[in-house]
Amino acid sequence: MGALRKKPCLPDLQVDAAARHDGGGVSLRSQQAALLRWKSATGSPPALDSRRRQTSPCNWTGVDYNSLRGEIPPALTSLSALSYLDLTGNLLHGPIPADIGNLGRLEQYLGLSFNNLTGRIPASLGNLTMLVDFAIHQNMITGPIPEELGRLNNLDLESFEISSTMVTGGIPESLGNLTKLNLLYLYSNHLSGPIPPSLGNLRGLGDLQLANNHLSGEIPFVGSIPREIGDMRNLNNLWIHGTQVSGSIPATFRNLTSLRKLSLFDNMLSGRPLPPEFANLTDLVELSLLNNSLSGELPPDVCKGMNLQVFNVANNMFTGPIPRSLKTCQSLEMLFIAYNQITGDISDFGPYPHLIDANLESNNLHGHLSKAWGLSTNLTSLAMAENMITGSLPSEFSSLVNLGRLVLHSNNLTGGIPPACTLPYLYQLTLARNQLSGHVPSEFGRMKNLQYLDLSWNKLSGSIPNELGNCTKLQSLKLSHNNLSGELPMTIGNLGDLQIVLDVSDNKLTGRLPAQLGNLAMLELLNFSHNQFDGIIPSSFASMVSLTTLDVSYINLEGPLPVGRLFRDASIAWPAKCSSTAVREHHKGRIQVMVLSISIPMCVAIILAIFGLIMILHKRKQPQNDIAVDRRDVFSVWNFDGKLAFEDIIDATENFSDGYIVGSGGYGTVYKAHLQGGQLVAVKKLHPLEEEMGDEKRFLSEIEVLTKIRHRIYEYIDRGNLHVTLENEELAKELDWKRRAAIARDVAQAIYYLHHECNPPIIHRDITSANILLDASSKAYVSDFGIARILKPDSSNWTFFSVELSYTSVVTTKCDVYSFGVVVLETVMGRYPREVQSVASSMGQYCKDAMGLLDQHSSSPTVVEKEEIALLVEVAFSCLQTSPQSRPPMKDVYQKLVHQHLTLEERADP
Known part of the structure; x- marks a missing residue:
């Protein structure tokens, strides 16, 4: 830190x-x-x-x-x-x-x-x-x-x-005796308890960092601490973020006139506003109060010294106007005031020549977007959603050539979308819920990096441009609730990465549904409703195997339904006890209303949870001539009888008795079961959490995706996972560098298979060392794929997530790539890299010093092994790039690791 x-x-x-x-x-x-x-x-x-x-x-x-x-x-x-x-x-x-x-x-x-x-x-x-x-x-x-x-x-x-x-x-009281101390670093430990008041004696302290601990209580610079705390005029950096400190920010902080960085985010601070005397801190470069419960108005002259670079007070309860000094603070690089109750006119904002990221979402701001924003040419992200901003989009936005994210939804913007807003690095453009009119610019087709486009709930008219089909990285496309007309372009079928949603509902679109949309094998949500389409549902739609919701209500379609699970289940009646809500209405062979919003009964889902979302580990095959046994065989695809196998599991685990538990996590418990016929399996029973399991349509889709994976059948793996092995000194010693490199290749191969060999690709979403199992020879197996697809992005089970999740809460294959980088570093270092982001930011130095990262439990590497380790570290850091676009695909990662391994083997055995 x-x-x-x-x-x-x-x-x-x-x-x-x-x-x-x-x-x-x-x-x-x-x-x-x-x-x-x-x-x-x-x-x-x-x-x-x-x-x-x-x-x-x-x-x-x-x-x-x-x-x-x-x-x-x-x-x-x-x-x-x-x-x-x-x-x-x-x-x-x-x-x-x-x-x-x-x-x-x-x-x-x-x-x-x-x-x-x-x-x-x-x-x-x-x-x-x-x-x-x-x-x-x-x-x-x-x-x-x-x-x-x-x-x-x-x-x-x-x-x-x-x-x-x-x-x-706790932090020892005796550290207050070190009165000559200039720098005290105790960050990123497991310290607990209050911050001792005796630290107030360290009046010559220049840098105090206590972040990322489990500290509690009030910041001890008030109350029993002498008022002389204001004499700590040498203090440059004060970091107490990521702890549990409470209370208010002491007024005596105003005397810390040498302070350059004050970091108190992710705490439980509350109470009175920042004292106006904060303006005295003219050397302040960074002020970070994110994620607290602070209230009151912000000091009007907080940027009086014109040195402020980072101002982050997001997610508090601040009120009142935007500080006037912030509006013209040309030194700013990061400005975050989102999720407060701040008011004021933004019309006179800027210019900010050094600004990189600005987030002013969810406040009560009004006014129009100033042309001065066009001078912030270093800007990479601008978010002002959920305010009361009026006026039009400035054409000067075209100067923001580095902009990657523009989020302005839920305002009162009017006018058209300037064609000049087609920016080369833009990956997210969200203009929904405004009053925008005019056409969707055909120039959007030039934005080759665009991944999320939301223009819904506006007054846009005209046709959907064919050029949108050139945005081949699009993952989410929302154009609903506009006045768009004409046919849906067949070029939309070129968007092979479209996986989250395609929503063109509530428009005036006509013509037939393009058969090319069947190419969207990754798409999960598709909504054509409330339009004027006619014709049939193309048979190619049966290839959309990831689809969980298809809404074609209130449009005129006719003809047969395509062959496929989604359509087949919509046309059958579920048993009454399972409460199916699938609806069909036929009139002389013409479909008047068809809402394919399939609800799979929970009684079936629980059975599927036991068999579909588990890692089944095989001990030996069963004789093919025993039909009765075949029907109980959980490894048999053709003769499998779920009811019989379920009965076997109930018997084998004595109705899921605790004595058979071999592991447990936040979403399920794993049981060891000896089935009839001698099969030894691991059965995962998911916890019936309403929040995660409520969307049964999505759940069934996961089952179908998993059935398409060409599973290898493994013997029961009882050594444990990689995390446990690295934590155990004796087990870690057994992992020499050759085995650790092999583990990295095994994991890379597994993720490569999920991303590039499965159709549609599967995103694991929870690649951690705890989900990597090792057999007796230390071969690695990635477990719990598929289950992660029903988890929410903000789940507490996430160990470390990629940067873009904080922006979009959308998971892509590049999130798995990021997690792979973390796992590789953990394998090399022998412990979880807690400061992975700060490490990644200086990866050049760390790659150079790769040997300094090595786990000391393992023996010293040979010359050849050092080369392989150096590549592992280099690959890991390439996977940890902040920008998802900069991370390599797993295919490249796996091939690079295998190629170097084979090259080194040839050199070792001439």
Whole structure:
């Protein structure tokens, strides 16, 4: 999260030359021997050669090799004259030796960051009272922070860093004794409890970062904290986001005149508004208060210093006008005031020459869109939906050549859509629920990156342009509730990526439905209703296997229904006890009203849930000549009898008794069952949650999609998942680098199959290490595909989701690609990459330092393995690109990994 110390290329050990004059008799020979024992214990290259044995250890200022591995040896603690110890960025594991606390001359720097150290922080480190800089960043340290570290009261240089570890407990009160401290980093840990008031004593502090913990209570800069807290005039950065702190923002913050970054988002702050004196913080560059319950008006002069770059107060309860200084704050790069109750006229906004992202959605703003927006040529996203904005769309928007997202729905915009608004990088254009008139510009066909187009609920007229068929990346197209006329262009059938919705309802469209629409194999929702179409439903529509809802009500169609599940189920009567609501009305062979909105009964859905959305693991095939057994065989497609198999599962699990549970998640419980005939299977019973299971049409579609997958039949896999394996030290040691690379290829192959070999493509939506199973030989299998398709995007089960979900809540194959990148990094690092976004932002440096990311539980990689690991890291970061369009398709990822693996194998076996 915070600024990290640059990792040195070399571990550095400096011996205090004053030791040779020490009356205590510190032996140079003993120091030399200790260093050589250290060198031997690390198993590193022979940097300390025989010539060093012949020179004075007083001249040994450093050790010229890196990638130290193993545990920190006890021999190191014999270096009683050591003054500086930096082991940053190596492959060290095991505990921190408590005897390091006996290195009384260690007075400059103790750096243990970027390793894989475990265990607790020794309380004896508090004995190093002469130390000036202390860092244990990014390790697997556990347990509490010792109170004894409060004795390190000479820390007056750069930092006290214990961040990105697994330490627990509270922040020690004793840290308030470090009154000379300039930088305190405790972010991304598992700390809990209140922030101790004693931190108010750190008046010389320049950077305080406590983000991403489980802290609670009020920010302790009011009440019992002395008013002198305002004397912390050196504080530059204050980060306490992602905790559970409550209360109001202290008025004393106005005295922090050196503050540049204040980050308090994702907390439970509430109460009075920001004090007007915030205008005194003229050096403020970033103010982030997102996701709290703050109220009142925003300070009018918040950008008085004209240095403000990030202003984020979204999702609070702020009222009153937009601060006047924000309207002309030319330094702004990010402006987020969405989801408040802010009022005011936006007509005089801008210009913002450096603005990149602006979100003003869901407020009470009025006025018109200024032409000055056209000067914000760096803008990539502009959202002002759900306000009261009037006027027309400025033609000056054509200058926003970097714009990717324009969201202006639910306003009172009038006039036409300027053809000049066809921007090359635009991927989302939402203008719904306005009063726009005129034609849909044919120039839209030039927007090759457009994925989401919503022009519904306007007054648009004329025909739908054929050129829309050139927008081949479209996933959602909504043109409903307009006055569009003419025929539906057959070129719409070219939109092979269209998967969410095609809605042209409530228009004046005529003619026949194009047979080419049958090419839309990924489409889920299709609405033609309330138009003047005639003719038949093309037989090609039977190929739309992803379709869950087809609405052709209030149009004149005739002729037979296409052959297909969707149409077949619409023309049969469900048993009364299952309450089917499918409707048919025939009159002399002419279909007057047909709403194919198929509702599948829950009684059937529960049975299908048990058999359709499970990973069935096979032990052995059954004899083909036993018909009775065949009908119970869950692996038999042709003779399978669901009722008999269901009875077998009930018997085998004793009516889903807890004794048969082998796993459980947020959406279901997995049971182990020995069926009749000796089959050993894993059965997943979904929880009957109304929210997720209410749309039974969609549920049945998932069943059909899963039946089209060419399943391989596996033996029962009992080793566990990748997440558990990496967390377990002994199991992780068994995963050498060859096996880890193979796991990445296995997972890539599975996702490649779902995306590129299945028709229609399947989006997993929940690729995590917990959903990757390993067999006895560590071969990886991706589980729970299909189930994720009925989960909501905001589900708490999501481990880490891609950036675009925060904009659109729409899942694409590129979300799976992003998740794959996270899994690859976790496989390489041996732990979940909690700061994956910040890591991805500096991927060039991390790719260069790939060896510094390695899991220390595994052995040191060979030269060939290092090449393969470097490619894995490079591929992972390419998958973590912020822009979905920049991420590679899984086909390319899989082929790249396989190609390099084969190349390296050929080199190893000439």
